[in-house]
Amino acid sequence: MTSQTPLVDNSTDFCHSHEGHQLAMTPHLLPYYHPSLRQWAIISALGLLLLFCFTYIFSTLRFRKALFDGNRKEVPVVPYWVPGLFHAFALWDPADFAFRLNKTFGSKTPLQVKAGWLRFFLLSNPEHVKALFRRSRETTNTVTVAFTLRNLVDLPRETVSLYLSDNSGAGLKPRKDSDIPPERRITFLVSHNLHMFLSFRHLDGISKRYSGMLSHRIDSIDVGNEWVSWPNLSDFLQRTTLVPEIEALFGLKLLELTPGFIDDLLIFTRHVPDFLRLRPRWLNLPAHRARKRLIQHVMRWHEYAQTHVDFTEISDEDPDWEPFWGSKLMRVRQEYELKTGAMDSVARACEDVGLIWASTTNVQNSVFWLLFEALRDPNLKARLMNEASECRIINTVDGTITFDMKKLASQPLLQSTYAEVLRFYTIPQNSLIMTYSRAMALDAEAWTRAGRTPRMPLEEFDTERFLVHPGWKGPGGYSKAEPMNTEEVGNSRFSTDGLQGLWVPYGGGDHMCPGRHLAKQQMLVTFALLISEFDMEILADSVAADMVKPDMRFAPFGSLPPATKVGFRIRKKK
Numbered sequence: 001m002t003s004q005t006p007l008v009d010n011s012t013d014f015c016h017s018h019e020g021h022q023l024a025m026t027p028h029l030l031p032y033y034h035p036s037l038r039q040w041a042i043i044s045a046l047g048l049l050l051l052f053c054f055t056y057i058f059s060t061l062r063f064r065k066a067l068f069d070g071n072r073k074e075v076p077v078v079p080y081w082v083p084g085l086f087h088a089f090a091l092w093d094p095a096d097f098a099f100r101l102n103k104t105f106g107s108k109t110p111l112q113v114k115a116g117w118l119r120f121f122l123l124s125n126p127e128h129v130k131a132l133f134r135r136s137r138e139t140t141n142t143v144t145v146a147f148t149l150r151n152l153v154d155l156p157r158e159t160v161s162l163y164l165s166d167n168s169g170a171g172l173k174p175r176k177d178s179d180i181p182p183e184r185r186i187t188f189l190v191s192h193n194l195h196m197f198l199s200f201r202h203l204d205g206i207s208k209r210y211s212g213m214l215s216h217r218i219d220s221i222d223v224g225n226e227w228v229s230w231p232n233l234s235d236f237l238q239r240t241t242l243v244p245e246i247e248a249l250f251g252l253k254l255l256e257l258t259p260g261f262i263d264d265l266l267i268f269t270r271h272v273p274d275f276l277r278l279r280p281r282w283l284n285l286p287a288h289r290a291r292k293r294l295i296q297h298v299m300r301w302h303e304y305a306q307t308h309v310d311f312t313e314i315s316d317e318d319p320d321w322e323p324f325w326g327s328k329l330m331r332v333r334q335e336y337e338l339k340t341g342a343m344d345s346v347a348r349a350c351e352d353v354g355l356i357w358a359s360t361t362n363v364q365n366s367v368f369w370l371l372f373e374a375l376r377d378p379n380l381k382a383r384l385m386n387e388a389s390e391c392r393i394i395n396t397v398d399g400t401i402t403f404d405m406k407k408l409a410s411q412p413l414l415q416s417t418y419a420e421v422l423r424f425y426t427i428p429q430n431s432l433i434m435t436y437s438r439a440m441a442l443d444a445e446a447w448t449r450a451g452r453t454p455r456m457p458l459e460e461f462d463t464e465r466f467l468v469h470p471g472w473k474g475p476g477g478y479s480k481a482e483p484m485n486t487e488e489v490g491n492s493r494f495s496t497d498g499l500q501g502l503w504v505p506y507g508g509g510d511h512m513c514p515g516r517h518l519a520k521q522q523m524l525v526t527f528a529l530l531i532s533e534f535d536m537e538i539l540a541d542s543v544a545a546d547m548v549k550p551d552m553r554f555a556p557f558g559s560l561p562p563a564t565k566v567g568f569r570i571r572k573k574k
C-alpha cells in the first residue's frame with residue numbers, strides 16, 4: 001500500500017498538468033502514465049463486464065427475434081453471457097438447467113444450448129420429440145457420441161476422429177452424400193451389431209444365462225433364516241448383480257483374470273458425472289486411476305481371450321456364448337473395430353469399458369427403485385410376488401428356481417411397475433437432444449391427450465399407471481382409457497400405446513437403446529428371484545422412505561441412483 005501513496009498524489013499532479021510539456025521535462029513522472037496492475041485489473045474487469053453485457057443483450061435480442069419469427073430456420077439459441085463458452089457453466093447441472101429453461105420458456109418451442117462446439121437441442125414437447133425420433137435417420141449423433149467416448153472412457157483421439165468423420169449415418173444404406181468406405185462406417189457398425197446381438201434370437205440366450213448365473217450368485221449370499229441388517233440396499237444389489245451381468249455378456253475370463261475389476265468399475269461408475277462434466281483430472285485422481293486400470297484389465301482379457309478363440313475367424317456355427325469372449329457380439333466388435341484401421345488394442349478396450357458400464361449401471365439403478373417401491377408398500381409387494389410366482393419353475397432335481405421369462409415379462413402389474421420406475425427414476429441421456437424427459441413425464445395435459453388421464457398426479461409414483469382396460473383401443477379409439485378402479489385391475493392389461501414422446505426412458509428412433517429388451521428381462525428376473533428367495537424389509541418408516549430421492553447429479557446420463565444409503569434387513573425364506 002505504501003508504494004501506492006505517491007501515485008495518488010502524482011496522479012493529481014497529472015490532472016493539473018495535462019497540457020503535457022511539463023511532464024515531458026520530468027522523466028521521473030513518466031511511469032505514472034501507465035496504469036498500475038490494479039488499474040489494469042479494474043479496466044480488464046470492466047471490459048469483460050461490458051463484453052458479457054453486450055453478449056447477453058445481443059443474444060437476447062437474437063433469441064427473441066428467433067422465438068417470434070414464424071419462418072424461423074434456426075432453433076432459438078438461449079441467451080448467454082460468455083461468448084465461446086455459451087452455456088457451459090449452466091450445463092454443469094443439465095437437469096436443473098433444463099428445468100429452469102422449461103419453467104421460463106415453456107415447452108412450445110425447441111431451444112438450443114451450446115457449450116463450446118457442442119450443441120444440444122432441448123425438447124420438452126412430446127410432439128417435437130416424436131417428430132425428432134421419426135426423423136432420426138436423417139439426424140446425426142456422432143458429435144455427442146464422440147464427446148462421450150472421449151471424455152468418459154478416454155477413447156484415443158485417432159478413434160474419436162473416425163467417429164467424427166463418419167457422415168454415413170446409422171442406416172443399412174449409407175447416406176447419398178457420403179463416401180465413407182464400408183469398413184469405416186463406425187456409427188452403423190456399432191449400432192447394427194448391438195441391435196442384432198442384444199435382441200431377436202440372441203436375447204433369450206443372454207437372459208437365460210443371466211438368470212441362471214444370478215440364481216447361483218444368490219445361493220452363495222451368506223444369509224440364513226435369521227434376519228441380518230445391511231446398511232446399503234443399492235450396494236447389495238450392485239454386488240449381487242454385477243458378476244452375472246458381466247459374465248452373461250462378456251464371459252467368465254474377464255473377472256477371473258482381473259480380481260480388482262468390480263471395485264474399479266464401482267469407483268468409475270460413481271464418478272461418471274465428473275468425467276462428463278470435464279472435472280479436471282487433478283480433482284478427480286482416484287477415478288482417473290480406476291478408469292486406467294479398467295482399460296488395462298480389459299486389454300489383458302482381450303489378449304488372453306484371443307490366444308484361445310480367434311476373433312478374426314467367426315462362423316455361423318460358432319456358439320452364441322463361450323467362456324473366453326462371452327457373447328459372440330464381443331468377437332464381432334473386435335473384428336470390425338480392427339478393420340476400421342483406427343482402433344488399436346487400447347481403443348478397443350476403451351470401447352468395451354463403455355459397453356460394460358452401459359450394460360450394468362442402468363439396470364442396477366432401476367432394480368433398486370423397483371425393489372424399493374415394492375418393499376415400502378406391502379400390498380404392492382404381495383401383488384407383484386403373486387404375479388412372479390405364476391412364472392416360477394422349480395427344478396425337481398436340484399430345487400433351483402428359474403422363471404418363464406416370456407410370461408414374466410408379460411405380467412401386467414410387473415410391467416406397469418417396471419414402466420413407472422423408468423418414468424419416475426430415469427432422465428435419459430439422449431445423444432441427439434436434451435429431451436427434458438421430466439417435463440414430458442409430468443405433462444398431465446399431454447398424458448390426457450394421449451388418452452391416459454392420470455389417476456394419481458404424475459408427480460407421484462403410481463404402480464398402475466400403465467394399466468388399461470381390456471377393451472381400450474388406444475388414443476382416439478375406445479374412450480375408456482380412464483384409470484381403473486381397484487376391482488377392475490384384475491382384468492387390466494399393460495400398454496404404452498399413445499405414449500410415444502411421453503415415455504422415453506430408452507430414447508427413440510435409430511439411436512434408441514439397443515439393450516432395452518434385455519434390460520427389461522434382467523430387471524424383472526432380478527426382482528422376481530430376490531423376492532422369491534428372501535424376505536426383505538427396508539429399515540425406514542414411511543416418512544423416512546419418502547425422503548429417499550434420486551441423485552440428480554446423474555441426470556441426464558440415464559437411470560438415477562439413490563442419493564442416500566437405504567438400510568434393509570434380509571433373511572432366507574423358510
Ligand code: HEM
Nearest residue numbers: 191358359362363366428429430431506507511513515519
Ligand atoms: C433400464 C435400463 C436402461 C436404460 C434406462 C437405458 C437407456 C439408454 C438411453 C436413453 C440411451 C441413449 C439413446 C440415444 O442416444 O438416443 C442408451 C444407449 C445405449 N444403451 Fe442403454 N439403457 C438401459 C440398459 C441397457 C443395457 C442392459 C445395455 C446393454 C446390454 C445397454 C446398452 C446401451 C448402449 C451400448 C447404448 C449406446 C448405443 C449407441 O451408441 O448406438 N443399455 N441407453
